Amino acid sequence: MFRNLAKNTVFYENARMPSPKHILTFPEHLQRIAEGVYLWDTHAEKGRWGEANCVLLVSGASAALIDTPYDEAMTRALQAAAAKVLPPGTSIDTVINTHPNGDHTFGNAYFPDARIITSATNARHLCHEPAPADMHRLVTGSDPGTPLGWYAREKFGHYKYTDLTVTPPTHTFHGNLGVKVGSMGVQLIEVGPAHTAGDVVAWIEPGAVAVAGDVVFQGEHPAHWHGPLSHVVAAVDAILKLNPQVIIPGHGRPMSAAEVQAHRGYLTDLESLIHRHHREGREAYEAACRIIDSGFHADLGSAERIAIVTAVEYADLDGLQRPGAVALAEHAARFAWERREPVAA
């Protein structure tokens, strides 16, 4: 790995398909959202995976981080950006995970002295998530001539999953938990199952900021692994009920309550479309293709994720066990593979 410190850009020497998408540029500065609330927004362009938001809370000599980045290089870049706003002698002593997906938790390992808090349901489901070693095998050991092998390299090949250990929470809770960060009160509210089984939203009342995790996506079609969509809508309603000024989604830029209300409309429209195709007897994959090809929210990135959400919704409608993350990713990979740009000889 080579690091250009001036630009804070990381190049991975083992990337199999060198191309601009394998160069990650991380923000050097946090964005101030409210008093003591800062966002590290890594979302650079549409169609990418793993660039999740991290939110730093600072009060007095205490600091908390909501969600951690996807690999070591990303986490080190975040820590460097955070150091610019932390008062001297202050370190991040608390980590909060909104849900157990790797792009929100793998960086936990680089905060060895922090207490790590999440819902008990999230902690229980940590073992169902693909571990770093699974991701490494997927991006290096799978067949690049298959949809999943190709997609894994395209979307995840630029992360470094070796030398990463899953670091579980040190504190868990059921329902709600009040956390103090210096003099700042933070309410953790369990709103899952929605995106995952035990999603947590962080509510910072003084600034009226809701940190939504992946219950809300901005700029991209969401991938919801647990569902069904009615649960995601209920989780969005729980956020809106807080009357937030600013909602920080799991991915994308901060949103207003009106924008999140519009996103709720996206979810209920998608739910109606999927249910109609199901009633009309179509297979899940065909339903997803038809929804995407109809131009459903074509301005958003990662349209192939509709195939994931559709497969999850169908499993619920059919009373079947929902497929695991890799099996679900195969649905998205198949769509992206079938529609990929032909490679010039």
Ligand SMILES: [Zn+2]
């Ligand atoms: Zn995410």
